[in-house]
Amino acid sequence: MSEPPQPERSGPAIGADEWVARSGERAERPRGLVGRVQELYERIPKSAVFAFVVVCAALVPLLTSQTDNDIYFLRVGTVALVFALLALGLNVAVGFAGLLDLGYIAYYGIGAYGYAFLSSDKFGIHWQAWLVLPLVVAVSALLGLLLALPSRRLVGDYLAIVTLFFGQIFYIVATQGYRISFLGLNKDLGLDRANWDLTGGPNGIANVDRLGVFGLKASSERAYFYITLIAVVVVFAALTLANRSRTGRAWRALNDDTLAAQAMSMPVNWLKLLAVGLGAAVAALAGTINAALLQGAFPDDYNTQVLIIIYAMVILGGAGSLAGAVLGAFVVSVLMLEGLRPQTPIGDFTGNGRWVFYGAIIVVLVAAIRPWRRLAAILGGIVAFGVVVHAIVAATTDRGTDGLLNTGPDTYTDGGPLGWLIRHWLALPAGTYEAGSRNWFNFALVSLIGLVLCLTLVKGWKRDALIVPTVWLAGFVWETRLAEETSGPTRLLLLGALLVGLMIARPQGLLGRPRVEIV
Amino acid sequence: MLAYFQDFQLTWSYFFDQLVAGLTLGSLYGLIAIGYSMVYGILKLLNFAHGEVFMIGSYIGYFVLTWLGGAADPKIPVAATIALMFLAAMLGAGALGMIIERFAYRPLREKRASRIAPLISALGVSFFLQQLAVILFGSAPKQYNAFAFDNGSLFTNVTIGPFTIQYMQLFVIVTTVCLMAALAVFIARTQVGRAMRATSFDLEAASMMGINVDRVIVVTFFIGSVLAGAAGVMNGLIFQNVDPYVGFQVGLVAFTAAVVGGIGSIPGAMIGGLAIGIGRAFSIGYVSSSYQDVIVFAILIAFLLLRPSGLFGTPAPQKV
Numbered sequence: 045m046s047e048p049p050q051p052e053r054s055g056p057a058i059g060a061d062e063w064v065a066r067s068g069e070r071a072e073r074p075r076g077l078v079g080r081v082q083e084l085y086e087r088i089p090k091s092a093v094f095a096f097v098v099v100c101a102a103l104v105p106l107l108t109s110q111t112d113n114d115i116y117f118l119r120v121g122t123v124a125l126v127f128a129l130l131a132l133g134l135n136v137a138v139g140f141a142g143l144l145d146l147g148y149i150a151y152y153g154i155g156a157y158g159y160a161f162l163s164s165d166k167f168g169i170h171w172q173a174w175l176v177l178p179l180v181v182a183v184s185a186l187l188g189l190l191l192a193l194p195s196r197r198l199v200g201d202y203l204a205i206v207t208l209f210f211g212q213i214f215y216i217v218a219t220q221g222y223r224i225s226f227l228g229l230n231k232d233l234g235l236d237r238a239n240w241d242l243t244g245g246p247n248g249i250a251n252v253d254r255l256g257v258f259g260l261k262a263s264s265e266r267a268y269f270y271i272t273l274i275a276v277v278v279v280f281a282a283l284t285l286a287n288r289s290r291t292g293r294a295w296r297a298l299n300d301d302t303l304a305a306q307a308m309s310m311p312v313n314w315l316k317l318l319a320v321g322l323g324a325a326v327a328a329l330a331g332t333i334n335a336a337l338l339q340g341a342f343p344d345d346y347n348t349q350v351l352i353i354i355y356a357m358v359i360l361g362g363a364g365s366l367a368g369a370v371l372g373a374f375v376v377s378v379l380m381l382e383g384l385r386p387q388t389p390i391g392d393f394t395g396n397g398r399w400v401f402y403g404a405i406i407v408v409l410v411a412a413i414r415p416w417r418r419l420a421a422i423l424g425g426i427v428a429f430g431v432v433v434h435a436i437v438a439a440t441t442d443r444g445t446d447g448l449l450n451t452g453p454d455t456y457t458d459g460g461p462l463g464w465l466i467r468h469w470l471a472l473p474a475g476t477y478e479a480g481s482r483n484w485f486n487f488a489l490v491s492l493i494g495l496v497l498c499l500t501l502v503k504g505w506k507r508d509a510l511i512v513p514t515v516w517l518a519g520f521v522w523e524t525r526l527a528e529e530t531s532g533p534t535r536l537l538l539l540g541a542l543l544v545g546l547m548i549a550r551p552q553g554l555l556g557r558p559r560v561e562i563v
Numbered sequence: 564m565l566a567y568f569q570d571f572q573l574t575w576s577y578f579f580d581q582l583v584a585g586l587t588l589g590s591l592y593g594l595i596a597i598g599y600s601m602v603y604g605i606l607k608l609l610n611f612a613h614g615e616v617f618m619i620g621s622y623i624g625y626f627v628l629t630w631l632g633g634a635a636d637p638k639i640p641v642a643a644t645i646a647l648m649f650l651a652a653m654l655g656a657g658a659l660g661m662i663i664e665r666f667a668y669r670p671l672r673e674k675r676a677s678r679i680a681p682l683i684s685a686l687g688v689s690f691f692l693q694q695l696a697v698i699l700f701g702s703a704p705k706q707y708n709a710f711a712f713d714n715g716s717l718f719t720n721v722t723i724g725p726f727t728i729q730y731m732q733l734f735v736i737v738t739t740v741c742l743m744a745a746l747a748v749f750i751a752r753t754q755v756g757r758a759m760r761a762t763s764f765d766l767e768a769a770s771m772m773g774i775n776v777d778r779v780i781v782v783t784f785f786i787g788s789v790l791a792g793a794a795g796v797m798n799g800l801i802f803q804n805v806d807p808y809v810g811f812q813v814g815l816v817a818f819t820a821a822v823v824g825g826i827g828s829i830p831g832a833m834i835g836g837l838a839i840g841i842g843r844a845f846s847i848g849y850v851s852s853s854y855q856d857v858i859v860f861a862i863l864i865a866f867l868l869l870r871p872s873g874l875f876g877t878p879a880p881q882k883v
Contacts, residue, residue, distance in 0.1 A: 056675060144682050194867045201609050202867060204682060205818055209860045212815060220853040348811070352690050359683055486699050493695075497666050529698055537694040543687025547680045548670045559677055 056559045065560035098277055105266045118265045120382050125272040126334050128373035131357040132279050132366060133326025138355075139364035139556075140287060141319035142299030146351065147191060147207030150214035151184045151324035153346030155331020157218065157243060158183060160341040163253040166244065173255045173336070181328045188324025192317045203316075211351060218243050218343035248342035255336040268337050275333060276370070279326055283366055286322070295319060299364075349536060353381070356539045359546055362556020371554060376539070379404075384535045397534075398449065398466075401522050405515060418508065425512040430469035433516065437471035447472025450527040470520050485525040492517045500548075579725050581848035582841065587732040587801060589840020590739035594794040595817035596824065596832035597746070598660075598787025604763040604827035605783055606672075611685040612663055614814015615692035616788045620656035620795030621805040622696065624648040625705050635711035645712075645800075649738075652792040660788025661781055663688055669777070689811070696807035704804040735797045742793060743833060746786065750829065755782055763827065816843070816856070819863045825876025834874055838862075 059065025074082065104121060108114035130152060137145040158180035162171045191210055192203065222245030243249065254261045255271060262271060286292050294315050297305040306312045335341045353376060361372025384397040413419040437444040448456035449463050449472075457463065495514045502510060526534045552558045595617055602610045627648045632638040639647075667688045671681050709731070710718055717731045750756040762769040762779045770776040798813065799805050816839060824835025839859055846858040866873065 138679070142677075142679055144679055194864050201603075201607070201682070202822070202871070204609060205822060206863065206867065209815065209819070209856075209863060213857055213860050216854070216856055349690075352686065355683065355686065363679075489695075489698065497662070500666060500670070525698070533694040533697040533702075537691060537698060540687045540689075540691030540694060544667050544684050544691065547676065547684040547687070548667075548674075551674075551676055551680050561675075 056561045058561045061562055062560060065562060069558065094280075098273070101273055102270070105269050108266075115265055118269055120378060122265065122269045122272050122337060123382075124374050124377040125269070125276050126330050126337070127354065127357060127377045128276050128370045129272065129279060129330040129333070130327060130354050131361065131369035131373040132276070132283055133323045133330065134354050134358050135323075135363065135366060135369040136283065136286075136295075136326070137319045137323040138358055139362075139369070140292065140295040140299065141316060142295075143316060143319055144201070144204040145207050145320055145323060146204050147210035147214075148323060148327055148354065149346055149348065149351040150211045151188060151327035152331045152334070152350075153214050153218060153341075153343075154184045154187065155180050155328030156335035156341040156346065157249070157331075158328070159332040159335045160249040160252045164249055165251045166249045170253060172257070173253070173332075174257055177329070177332055180332055181325045184328030184331075185321045185325040188321040189317050192320040203320075207320075211348060215343060215347050218248075218346065219246050221245065222247075243343070244341075246343060248340055250340045252335050252339050252341060254339065255333070262336075268333075272333055272337075275329060279329070280366055280370070283326075287366070291315070291318065352536070352543070353377075353539060356380075356543055358553075359543060360553055362553030364557070365553070365555045368553055368555030375554075380535055380539060380542075384538075397527060398522070401526075402466075402519070405518065409511075409515075422508055422511055425509075426515050427469065429512045429516050430519075434468055434471050441473075444473050445471050447523070449523060466519070466523070470516070470523060472520070472523055482525070485521065488517065489521045489525055492521045575725075576727070577848070580727065581844045583726055583728050583732055584848070585841030585844030586837065587735050587840070588844055589820075589837035590736050591794050591797055591801075591836070592813070592817045592820045592840050593833040593836025594739055594742065594790045594797075595813065596821040596836045597829055598791050599818050599821040600824070600826055600829060600832040601759075601763075601783050601787050603821070605759070605766065605780060606668070606681075608668065608681050609685060609818070610787075611682070611814070612667070612688040612692060613660075613787065613791060614810035614812075614817070615689050615696075616656050616660050616663070616810070617791040617795045617798070617813060617817075618696060618805065618807065618810025619659055619692065620652040620788075620792030621799045621809065622700060622705070622795075623655040623792065624652040624796035624799050625707055625805055627651045628707060633711070634708045637712075641713045641717075645796075648796050649793055652796045653789045654792075656792025656795065657785045657789040660784040660791075664781055664784040669780075689814075693807050693811060700807065702807055704806040707799040707803050707805065709800045709803055731800060735801060738793070738797070742790060746790070746829065749786075755779070759783060812856075816859055819859055822863060823866050823873055825873025828873070828875040831873055831875030838874075 057065045057068050059067070105118055108118050130148075133151075134145070134148050137143045137148070159173075159176055161167060162169050162176045162179070163173065164170075191207065194206065221243035222241045254263055255268075256262055262268060287295075294305065294310050297308070297310060298312060298315055302312060305315075331346075334345065338345075357372035357376045358369050359372070360375060361368030361370070379400050383400040409422065410419065413422060434445055445467070447467065449466065450456055492514070495510065495517060499507060499510055499514060526537075546553065595613065598613045598616070599610060602608055602613070628634060628637075628644065631644050631647065637644045667684050668681055671684060717734070718729050720727050720729055721733065722728075750759060758769070758774045758779050759782065761772065761774060762776055766776060769779075795805070798809065817836065820835040820839040821832045822835070823838055824831030824833070826832075839862065842862055843855050843859055846855045850858065
């Protein structure tokens with residue numbers, strides 16, 4: 045079990061203060077052209093970059109027309125923006141204050157259901173959006189404060205479990221709340237039925253009003269894109285200011301060392317409550333927008349799976365970085381949630397998942413393997429390995445290499461020229477997608493997981509050699525088993541793996557700063 | 564008036580039925596809670612993936628049962644079938660626990676990651692295993708069909724004092740007590756058990772005293788997972804089926820049991836499990852089956868407000 049001393053440094057950089065601890069980071073900056081460009085980029089004020097990105101985003105809907113493909117394209121953008129809003133809100137608790145708030149999804153749901161209660165046919169209440177929005181956001185923020193109250197004295201871990209439970213309770217109430225009986229006293233309470241319907245149960249609440257101001261209703265895809273974009277911009281700006289403020293600095297102190305922060309007479313409990321409450325407010329805002337966008341509130345949009353998705357966004361972007369949260373939301377929602385879909389609900393995008401999957405593998409290989417010669421050798425090895433396996437299988441069995449590419453349940457394609465390449469690199473058996481042969485592909489999936497785990501154990505040339513069959517097997521498993529399930533478990537499986545892998549390989553995410561230790 | 568008393572009589576037997584159901588449920592939760600508590604005691608880590616280990620254990624039990632011919636027509640005697648199910652599930656779950664520790668948590672320990680990183684990693688592992696089970700086994704529940712064992716004789720009632728108890732429930736409670744006793748002896752009497760206690764008291768000091776902390780942690784994960792695997796088979800035998808989401812739901816409740824009992828304390832986990840199990844059974848029996856989790860949540864909040872260190876926990880002084 046004892047490991048030999050490793051040449052590379054493991055763990056965070058250590059220094060007497062932050063500047064010293066980060067000196068190694070500064071020295072490692074790329075030189076030459078890349079370093080020059082990076083230097084120039086850093087001279088541009090952050091606010092200019094921000095304005096540029098916002099203007100670019102605002103121009104996107106103007107490029108779209110009314111075709112199905114474009115409407116779908118715009119919807120993907122709006123959904124990504126809603127997720128960006130959610131990731132920004134979660135970033136307050138997780139990134140700024142370092143609190144693991146696992147009930148976050150409930151505030152999102154409370155926003156959606158709150159809006160649905162107050163402006164839909166459900167109870168015949170149709171309040172104006174500008175009235176409902178602040179009310180729902182305030183109620184949700186208050187709930188966030190209340191919930192964090194019992195766990196405020198406790199270690200951060202208890203907060204995680206209390207909030208996780210709270211999220212679960214919200215989901216239970218949402219799915220079971222269509223037959224509430226107050227101990228059989230419904231009649232005495234003035235409610236007409238024995239089982240009072242509050243949330244509509246698994247079917248949720250339909251026919252929720254669109255957002256609008258004084259009779260002016262936002263009804264087009266474009267309008268929602270802009271509403272969400274404005275919300276993201278406002279929240280982003282507000283959180284940037286909050287992060288720079290006295291409170292923001294206090295959150296960072298809390299995150300680094302709660303005990304020391306307390307000793308510095310910071311109101312630790314109040315700061316924790318504030319972080320959870322602020323996050324809850326942002327989530328509720330996202331919830332109202334989502335309910336108006338979907339014109340309904342449905343419980344399955346607010347379950348734990350969605351929570352994990354939002355976490356993956358924040359972690360991928362880099363906890364503590366606002367730009368990272370937005371970037372993470374776009375990468376995860378556009379590439380993983382939409383990109384991996386076998387077929388899009390409208391429009392004619394099919395089988396994108398294949399390219400996202402192989403693309404991701406190639407990007408990771410290119411990013412992780414240095415120098416170029418080693419990378420070239422490995423890529424060459426991967427191609428050669430596939431061709432050799434294909435030749436062997438073709439020579440020994442009749443139908444071992446005739447398989448088609450799977451683009452979702454029971455639909456297959458030869459995939460055009462690129463599909464031809466894949467089918468001649470992998471050895472896909474023909475006609476074996478029937479249920480009976482799934483077991484073999486399941487074994488392939490389990491062996492793939494085993495191979496990936498082994499990759500983390502070996503070093504040097506052994507690892508390079510092991511990468512080759514692993515990538516081939518990943519392609520094989522994707523085509524035979526995972527591509528079939530892309531509508532559900534595959535996407536979520538990859539998200540789970542992403543969370544674990546990121547924590548081990550790059551805990552600071554894409555845009556976050558690596559942690560340093562000050563001694 | 565007479566009718567009232569008759570109702571009252573009825574209510575008493577109903578009460579005991581609920582109590583027995585609660586004890587059975589509680590044994591199960593206790594077994595899982597021990598895994599949470601032991602890991603937390605040593606690593607201060609909420610192992611969210613523990614519920615998933617329980618779920619995989621339950622699946623292993625199911626596959627062994629199917630492999631041996633199913634409950635209706637087992638190829639070997641019923642007792643041997645059940646014993647094999649337990650053995651395979653416990654070993655399989657134990658191995659899974661060790662793999663999780665080795666590949667998801669140890670690299671983070673070596674890198675001295677921030678406090679929140681292992682929690683997120685644990686969340687990721689839990690999600691990964693859950694979705695892997697959906698892909699490998701399908702999201703539809705797999706039927707244990709344990710009623711068919713020996714023409715249902717395992718589910719007939721036996722009366723002990725005021726309790727009317729099924730053989731299966733009795734079996735679950737007795738097995739749990741045996742496993743607990745074995746664990747208690749292991750922790751109290753063996754060299755490894757002593758190392759575990761030392762490590763849980765102070766990890767750094769223990770490693771300076773020559774204790775191989777990594778090995779102690781692996782053993783901890785193994786034992787916790789073995790118990791979770793046993794609980795998985797019990798869950799399948801009592802509730803007749805297993806699905807990929809059972810681990811998350813049961814794991815959450817079991818974790819609450821660990822908190823109520825005082826996290827880090829093994830007897831606390833058991834007592835907490837029983838308390839939550841009985842509370843849950845009564846809430847199913849007397850209030851509503853849809854809102855049992857709400858009641859568990861209320862118990863949790865009450866404990867956090869009134870006695871944050873749980874029944875058996877000692878409030879840990881903060882050392883700087």
